[in-house]
Amino acid sequence: MPTRGDAPPPPRRPQARTRLARAAVVEAARQLFLERGYGATTVDAISTLADVPAATVYRLFSSKVGILRALLDVSIGGDDEDVAVAARPRVRALTEADDPGEQLAGFVGLTVQINTRVAPLYRVLVSAAGTDPDAAALLADLTRQRQEGQRVIVRALGRRGALRPDRRAGEAADLVHALLSPEMYRLLVIDRGWAPERYERWLRETLADQLLAPP
Incomplete structure (x- = not known):
């Protein structure tokens, strides 16, 4: 059992988890869009590669074109800052x-x-x-x-x-x-x-x- 000095780190805040999930989805989409093309890539495939539930993907991006928009925004800006x-x-x-x-x-x-x-x-x-x-x-x-x-x-x-x-x-x-x-x-x-x-x-x-x- 950990002592007070060995307490585990606090859990990540929801905002941080959301940012990590967005980044994982965007990077998975980049890989799949370039390998398979836009039409042949499904949201389920992006979800699987990103290890982010499909329901969360839709909540964050609404649609496949929403994922593509986010990916392009990150590529244009060079980061995920809004x-x-x-x-x-x-x-x-x-x-x-x-x-x-x-x-x-x-x-x-x-x-x-x-x-x-x-x-x-x-x-x-x-x-x-x-x-x-x-x-x-x-x-x-x-x-x-x-x-x-x-x-x-x-x-x-x-x-x-x-x-x-x-x-x-x-x-x-x-x-x-x-x-x-x-x-x-x-x-x-x-x-x-x-x-x-x-x-x-x-x-x-x-x-x-x-x-x-x-x-």
């Missing part, structure tokens, strides 16, 4: 930076990191969106969020008078959206074999040339 990328300190610091070139380079670096984490899952989502209306709605929502986030940097450059005089804000946002897209990352890094560092350097140079006014 904070949008645009509201994170690093992004806020970039929008407030004094040097337009520093703003653009920092935004490019952040996007390349996100695309590196998300690229395999983005292909799963695009494939699922072709047959699943809920996945299609998720894809549309994530695309909208990405566009809104990209407009933040364009507006920041515009406020400083850093955009080329012949480049309208809407056109600048279109260029950012296309060049920083997961599709462009996949085309050059995955399909054509560019190193992420080369891709990032090319993006910095190309966007600076296309967006920034001459010094």
Whole structure:
């Protein structure tokens, strides 16, 4: 029988257990979605691999597309914190930076990191969106969020008078959206074999040339 000094540690709080369960489900879903595809993966299979009861999985995520959304959120943010990328300190610091070139380079670096984490899952989502209306709605929502986030940097450059005089804000946002897209990352890094560092350097140079006014 343990003495007072040898008392066992207190049980984990419900919030901590919930976070562990969410993390286990998300990681199991990542493995199965990449191995089998979205359509062939069932919630029961995720539940079994995660060792989390199916009822708990549905309580935490509501549906299979809810699990995919959570998985993408973790991959985009790089952690399980419930904070949008645009509201994170690093992004806020970039929008407030004094040097337009520093703003653009920092935004490019952040996007390349996100695309590196998300690229395999983005292909799963695009494939699922072709047959699943809920996945299609998720894809549309994530695309909208990405566009809104990209407009933040364009507006920041515009406020400083850093955009080329012949480049309208809407056109600048279109260029950012296309060049920083997961599709462009996949085309050059995955399909054509560019190193992420080369891709990032090319993006910095190309966007600076296309967006920034001459010094």
